Amino acid sequence: MENQQELKKEITKDEVLAALKDVYDPEIPLSIVDLGLVYDVKIIDDWVGVKMTLTSQGCGLSDQIANSVRQRVSSLPGVADADVRIVWHPVWNRSMMSEEAKKKVQFIG
Numbered sequence: 298m299e300n301q302q303e304l305k306k307e308i309t310k311d312e313v314l315a316a317l318k319d320v321y322d323p324e325i326p327l328s329i330v331d332l333g334l335v336y337d338v339k340i341i342d343d344w345v346g347v348k349m350t351l352t353s354q355g356c357g358l359s360d361q362i363a364n365s366v367r368q369r370v371s372s373l374p375g376v377a378d379a380d381v382r383i384v385w386h387p388v389w390n391r392s393m394m395s396e397e398a399k400k401k402v403q404f405i406g
Contacts, residue, residue, distance in 0.1 A: 306375035310338045313345055316373055320365045322351075323358050327401060329366070333393025336384065343377035345370050350389045359383060 317335055318328045329335055329349065337348040347366055351359055363381040370379035394402070 308340055308343070308345060308373055308375040310340065312373060313338045313340070313347070313370055316369050317347070317366060320362070320369050322362065324356075325352065325402070327394075327398050329362070331395045331398035331401075332389075333395065333398075334389060336387075343375060344380070345373075345376050345378075346380045346382065348382045348384055350384055350387075352389055354385055 314330055314335065318330045320329050321327065322329060322332055322334070325332065332352065334351060335347060335349045337346075339346040339348075347370060349363075349366065351362065356362075363383060366381045367379045370376055370381075391399070391402075
C-alpha cells in the first residue's frame with residue numbers, strides 16, 4: 298500500500314509556467330510568460346516562488362500582476378503557498394519575448 302506522501306502531487310516548473318500563460322499583462326494582450334517576464338520558478342516541497350519583472354519600472358499595475366501570479370500559482374494542485382518577487386535586473390527588453398509573442402506584437406502594432 299502506498300503511503301500518503303507518495304500520493305501527494307508534486308508540482309513541476311513546466312506546470313507552473315503553463316499556468317502562468319493564463320496571466321496577461323493588462324497593457325499588452327500577451328501572457329507574462331510569452332512576454333519573457335518570468336525569470337525563474339523555484340519549487341520547495343509545496344511552496345513555489347516566482348521571480349519576475351515587468352515591462353517598465355513605472356508600471357502602476359505591478360501589485361495587480363503580482364497578485365494574479367500568486368493566485369494562479371496557489372490554485373495549482375500540490376501548491377500550498379506561493380511567493381512572487383518582482384526584480385529589475387536584468388532589465389526587460391523585447392528580445393526576451395517568445396517568437397510567437399514577437400509576431401503578435403508586430404501584427405498588433
